[in-house]
Amino acid sequence: NAGVTQTPKFRILKIGQSMTLQCTQDMNHNYMYWYRQDPGMGLKLIYYSVGAGITDKGEVPNGYNVSRSTTEDFPLRLELAAPSQTSVYFCASRTDYEQYFGPGTRLTVT
Amino acid sequence: TQLLEQSPQFLSIQEGENLTVYCNSSSVFSSLQWYRQEPGEGPVLLVTVVTGGEVKKLKRLTFQFGDARKDSSLHITAAQPGDTGLYLCAGREGTYKYIFGTGTRLKVLA
Numbered sequence: 001n002a003g004v005t006q007t008p009k010f011r012i013l014k015i016g017q018s019m020t021l022q023c024t025q026d027m028n029h030n031y032m033y034w035y036r037q038d039p040g041m042g043l044k045l046i047y048y049s050v051g052a053g054i055t056d057k058g059e060v061p062n063g064y065n066v067s068r069s070t071t072e073d074f075p076l077r078l079e080l081a082a083p084s085q086t087s088v089y090f091c092a093s094r095t096d097y098e099q100y101f102g103p104g105t106r107l108t109v110t
Numbered sequence: 111t112q113l114l115e116q117s118p119q120f121l122s123i124q125e126g127e128n129l130t131v132y133c134n135s136s137s138v139f140s141s142l143q144w145y146r147q148e149p150g151e152g153p154v155l156l157v158t159v160v161t162g163g164e165v166k167k168l169k170r171l172t173f174q175f176g177d178a179r180k181d182s183s184l185h186i187t188a189a190q191p192g193d194t195g196l197y198l199c200a201g202r203e204g205t206y207k208y209i210f211g212t213g214t215r216l217k218v219l220a
Contacts, residue, residue, distance in 0.1 A: 004152075031206065042114075042198055042210035043153070050206055058207065090152050097141060097160070099200075099208065101152030 004102035023091030114211035139201030
């Protein structure tokens with residue numbers, strides 16, 4: 001079992017560019033999440049999904065978009081990247097009481 | 111949005127010492143989780159507590175959920191260098207969302 005996989009691992013973007021962070025899970029979990037983590041801090045929820053076709057905003061959704069066309073995939077789209085979006089992005093999926101995290105994508109916007 | 115404050119923010123101790131990390135909120139959570147995160151990796155779940163007053167032990171780690179389900183503590187007995195990492199608490203808000211604490215960075219010196 002691969003669990004939760006994320007690509008890419010690292011990315012540098014110029015201000016104003018766009019990109020999609022990929023997230024895939026093979027555990028057939030309905031719930032999936034995107035978080036961002038700034039240096040030395042906890043995680044902030046960007047978006048979440050409770051199943052294919054259903055998504056909702058978290059604490060910090062501005063500047064991001066998501067879609068959930070399948071149970072397995074939950075991509076996060078950044079439009080018009082800004083320096084404030086420099087962070088480490090984690091995708092997670094969960095059962096009733098356990099969240100499983102991917103290894104993260106380290107994004108720098110310059 | 112509920113807030114979770116962790117204390118202390120940083121802790122540097124000698125191997126063999128005991129320590130306690132606190133996670134406090136003014137709001138009630140339906141469950142609370144503790145994670146450990148190592149540099150360059152995603153958080154890894156240590157425990158989930160669900161019932162007010164619940165105590166769970168995981169080898170040298172003892173987790174407690176407050177009676178009112180607003181706070182929690184993590185106690186480590188005889189800390190070892192392998193315990194070094196960022197400890198995060200996360201409270202479940204409603205059915206879907208998790209709110210993460212501010213984090214406690216622990217360093218155990220050999």
